Structures are given as structure tokens and as C-alpha cells.
Amino acid sequence: MKTPASIIATTLLASLLCVGIAPAAFGAEQNPSTDQIDEGALTELPGAEAIRASGDTDLSLAVMVDGELTPVDELIDIQSLDLNGSEPSVGEVTPQLINLDQWTRCYVFDELDSVFASYIFYWNGAGKDVRLKCGTSGWGYKHIQAEHQDDWQAKYDNAVAQGWNPSLQGIQSWDDLMNVVVSTITMYPDYVGSNSINQTQCGVTMVYFIQTSTGLPAYQFRSRAAWATNSDRLITAFPTGSLVC
Numbered sequence: 001m002k003t004p005a006s007i008i009a010t011t012l013l014a015s016l017l018c019v020g021i022a023p024a025a026f027g028a029e030q031n032p033s034t035d036q037i038d039e040g041a042l043t044e045l046p047g048a049e050a051i052r053a054s055g056d057t058d059l060s061l062a063v064m065v066d067g068e069l070t071p072v073d074e075l076i077d078i079q080s081l082d083l084n085g086s087e088p089s090v091g092e093v094t095p096q097l098i099n100l101d102q103w104t105r106c107y108v109f110d111e112l113d114s115v116f117a118s119y120i121f122y123w124n125g126a127g128k129d130v131r132l133k134c135g136t137s138g139w140g141y142k143h144i145q146a147e148h149q150d151d152w153q154a155k156y157d158n159a160v161a162q163g164w165n166p167s168l169q170g171i172q173s174w175d176d177l178m179n180v181v182v183s184t185i186t187m188y189p190d191y192v193g194s195n196s197i198n199q200t201q202c203g204v205t206m207v208y209f210i211q212t213s214t215g216l217p218a219y220q221f222r223s224r225a226a227w228a229t230n231s232d233r234l235i236t237a238f239p240t241g242s243l244v245c
Contacts, residue, residue, distance in 0.1 A: 058163065058165070058211065058212045059163045059164040059210060059218055060073075060210055060212045061073075061159070061164065061169055061171070061177075061180065061208075061209055062207070062208045062217075063188050063208065064188070064208070065188055069210050071212075073169050076180070076183050076184075076187070097116060097173065098116050102134075105134070106141065111134055112135055112136055112140070113133050116131075116133065117131070117179050118131050119182060120186060120187065121227070128232075130233075130234050131234060132179065132182065133233060139233055139235045139236065144175075144178065144236060145175070147238070148236070151239050152174040155177065155221050155239050158221075159177075159219055162218045163209075181223045182234065182237045184205050185204070185223060185224070185225040185237070186203060186227075189203035189205050190203075190205045191204040192204075193244060200226055200228055200229060201226070201229055202227075203224070203225055204222060204223070204224045204240065204242065204244060205222070206220055206222045207221065207222075207223065208220045221239050222240055222242070222243070223240060224237065224239075224242065224245045
């Protein structure tokens with residue numbers, strides 16, 4: 001597992017790389033549908049055919065840590081992210097990420113600061129709290145659901161088609177996947193950007209679906225998350241083809 005020191009070193013290096021990039025690169029969302037696509041990051045890998053041919057398609061969601069692909073459930077306590085909420089009443093459909101009480105406070109009482117999940121991001125020698133909250137059309141869960149649910153659902157479905165069994169890693173829906181990926185972005189970012197004008201930071205990380213028995217990757221995609229530096233709000237999260245944000 002990466003130590004806080006190595007995470008800090010990674011994020012400090014990434015921040016230096018941001019010099020000269022226009023502030024708009026961080027302040028505005030890139031649309032995944034019009035973003036420059038890195039096809040290798042969004043489609044199955046050459047090893048996928050061999051994995052299917054072997055008959056062993058048991059895949060695990062993983063992230064690269066210190067040069068090694070590591071299943072996410074070995075790095076984070078997935079259950080602590082409140083992925084499995086209370087069962088909804090008959091006839092109601094609610095996301096698995098949030099329980100019925102949270103859903104009511106968000107969608108009935110419009111409590112925009114109701115917290116759904118918490119993350120930590122190490123920066124300049126200190127850990128920063130980042131929280132997924134109910135939000136509005138412009139930030140938080142409501143924004144992600146309205147603007148990016150289809151993108152996350154597509155990645156979820158593609159991974160399942162390759163042989164991933166999400167329930168084995170405590171994941172049941174598109175927003176469970178989004179939630180876990182955001183946690184990997186804040187803890188193990190491949191790239192970090194910041195914008196002092198907009199008071200935001202962003203991170204990009206590739207996640208992998210690896211054959212459990214061999215560690216061979218079958219499918220992968222890159223995702224981006226952005227959060228405020230003047231509060232604990234997660235602004236957005238979505239799959240992307242870009243290496244930077």
C-alpha cells in the first residue's frame with residue numbers, strides 16, 4: 001500500500017506539472033462523450049480474449065499501487081463507505097450507495113449537505129477530507145446522477161460482461177462503482193491538478209479489472225474526480241479518456 005509520504009510526493013509532482021495549464025482546464029467539466037478518447041483506456045484489453053478462453057473469468061476491481069495491480073478491497077474498507085443501505089419500501093427504487101433515510105433527506109427535504117460517503121486526499125503534508133454530499137444540479141450526488149449515471153452504468157455493464165462479479169467486492173450498482181473509484185482517485189491518483197482561482201482540485205486514475213488468479217487485466221478505464229479546496233464538497237466524478245484534468 002502507498003504510504004502517505006509516497007502519496008504526497010505523487011501529488012506534489014503532479015501539481016508541478018500543472019504549471020502553464022489554463023485555469024479553464026480545471027474549472028469546467030469535460031464532457032466524456034466529446035473528450036479526446038484514449039481507446040485503450042475504455043475498451044477490453046488483449047488479455048481479455050485469453051481470459052475468456054481459459055474459462056476463468058473471475059475478475060476483481062483493482063488499482064495500480066507502487067507499480068502493482070492491487071484489488072481495491074485490499075486497500076480500502078468498502079463496507080465502511082456505506083454501500084449497502086436499508087432496503088427500500090415495495091415499489092421504490094433507490095441507489096444502493098445511500099440508505100432510505102439519506103435518500104429522503106436528499107430528495108424529499110433537499111438537504112444538500114447530507115453526507116453519503118467520505119474520502120481523504122493527502123496534499124502538502126496533510127490529509128484533506130472530501131465528502132460526497134446530496135448536492136445540487138451543479139455538484140455532488142445529484143449532479144453526478146443527472147449528468148454521469150449513464151457513463152458509470154456503461155462501465156459497470158462492460159466490466160460485468162467481461163466476467164466481473166461486483167457483489168463479491170461489495171458493489172451493487174453504478175453509484176457503488178463510482179463511489180469506490182472516487183476513493184481510489186483521492187488515495188492513489190495517477191495525476192492531480194489544482195486551480196487556485198476556482199478553488200478546486202482534481203485527480204485522474206485508471207482502474208483495472210484483473211483476473212483474480214493471475215492478476216492479468218481484462219478491462220480498464222480512466223476516471224476523473226474534482227473537489228473544492230475551500231470546503232469538503234466533492235463536485236463531480238466521471239469516466240474520461242484524458243490523462244490529465
